[in-house]
Amino acid sequence: MGEETGTAPAATPATTPASLLPRRGTGHQVVVELLLHGPLTRGELGLALALTPGSVTRAVRPLLDAGVVSELDALPGPGLGRPVTPLDLVVDRDVVVGVKITTGRVWGVVADLRGEVLHDASVELSSTDPGVAVGAVADLVRRSLARCPDRAVHGVGVSVGGQVDAEGRVSVAPLLGWVDVDLGAALRQRLDLPVVVDNDVVSLVRAERWLGAARDLDRFALVTIGAGLGYALVVGGEILELPSSARSPIAHVPLGIGDGVCDEGHRGCASSVLALPAVLDRAAGALGRGGDVSLDDLLAAHSSGEAGATAVVEEAAEALGALLALVADLAWPRAIVVTGDGIGLALAGRDVVDTAMRARRAADAEPVTVDLQATGFTRWARGAAVAAVETFVVGR
CATH class of the missing domain: 3.30.420.40 (ATPase, nucleotide binding domain)
Structure with missing residues (x-):
């Protein structure tokens, strides 16, 4: 686990390139289907999304041109049919950050859109005071993103052991001693990035549902x-x-x-x-x-x-x-x-x-x-990263 010390780098999330992922329409549906179930052929995409071959072609072409989707090596077609070319999402150009707050440390990961960890780090939390925790999270996010300067950042997921509402307000976090802490709003202001705050066990099960044995x-x-x-x-x-x-x-x-x-x-x-x-x-x-x-x-x-x-x-x-x-x-x-x-x-x-x-x-x-499953706090942070993917990319 990387230990982050010293002065924060000058790079901030605002310097990262913009994502070319479509946010709505058929293109977005294709991106989500490939993210969750890819690689898929054009025929498989059509069946999954109830699209005609022509609609699939029109949706896929701009994604290929933008480098969002790539064609893989051709595979033999069914029976005596001609070869088919699977498509997959290019996941290494877009990232999210996941953070887990504990009583003594803040743990973070930068992950691609399938939750694969590209970089991990942690910083000591000198106090569980909400203001101190917000500062530590913001600092860790900036340091982590400085390690991935050429990636498009979609957002930050933060997990805590407590009750959290949809806006990221922590009504109670017993181990941290928090009551009515608007963590989401404070982090959005500090980071100028989309932020989702999740219960830590819920974020962990999101990752298990998506990437794990289950x-x-x-x-x-x-x-x-x-x-x-x-x-x-x-x-x-x-x-x-x-x-x-x-x-x-x-x-x-x-x-x-x-x-x-x-x-x-x-x-x-x-x-x-x-x-x-x-x-x-x-x-x-x-x-x-x-x-x-x-x-x-x-x-x-x-x-x-x-x-x-x-x-x-x-x-x-x-x-x-x-x-x-x-x-x-x-x-x-x-x-x-x-x-x-x-x-x-x-x-x-x-x-x-x-x-x-x-x-x-x-x-x-x-x-x-x-x-x-043996695990460490990086796994909890990855769960928060998956919550960010689901919220800001998949849209659920």
Whole structure:
């Protein structure tokens, strides 16, 4: 991960070239179809968009002339037909920026229109004061875009752990201590770029739906393990919007595992046994250490066979298996993606996770694929970048 220091470069987003992507009409439809499903032949585009061959030709020609779309190598046609030439979007000329705000750092990526990360960096956040955070985000965006001076910038996506409205106002972000912060307006003023602010778990599931292992599934769930527990559900290819994205619907589900008490006074709920602060607090006691214990410390002790560490890891893994069983039985997903900065617990205790999940489900229950994905904060920032693509390029 690149560490950004020193004086900000003189280049600003305003110096970047204008994009030639059409914003409306048939040309826009072609661009979006190629972005999401390309490469495609002209015939496939016509079928997907219900266009005649002539309409496809008229829509594609100016895109080819502008260098927005390119022709790939010809492929054999069906049967004895003549070869066909697939088309694809030229994605490396247009970029978005994705940013994830945490309590201690701001993480950013510059990504192409398919969410491939071209550059990543982070800066320390000296305070969670909203003004300090806005300054850090603006500085990181400018520094990152200076690394890609010849790209057209479509916008900036920012993700936070909290409840966010459509205009980018954060009504509450518990870990940051924010209440009623108009983050979107402040960043638009500082950057002079389009900005979309998203809940961090929602932005992560956007990227998973588009680019991840679940991209071909019309129904899947996402569970994140970290300072808190996150949850999102996709049904019919659409993300279900929760009434309040600031409070996770799974954070305080009773699991009946362990005797921990969460910060809301619940004994044995998911947060009390699976959220990282609770896990690491138990680890400090189990390892007999008076100071703080990191997740890496816990996993290293578990790997070396320390009984106390193994007990803590296996209790968390059992809790995760029980939680995933509930998600599987109540939401009926075809797959559950598990990720977050606490994913090491699940990876270290994978056998326990699987056993606990099977034990909590009926013998004839429909099998559900569980995909454990190691990740870092760059992945969260990439999710925010995908939110920017969907908002400013795809238009949804």
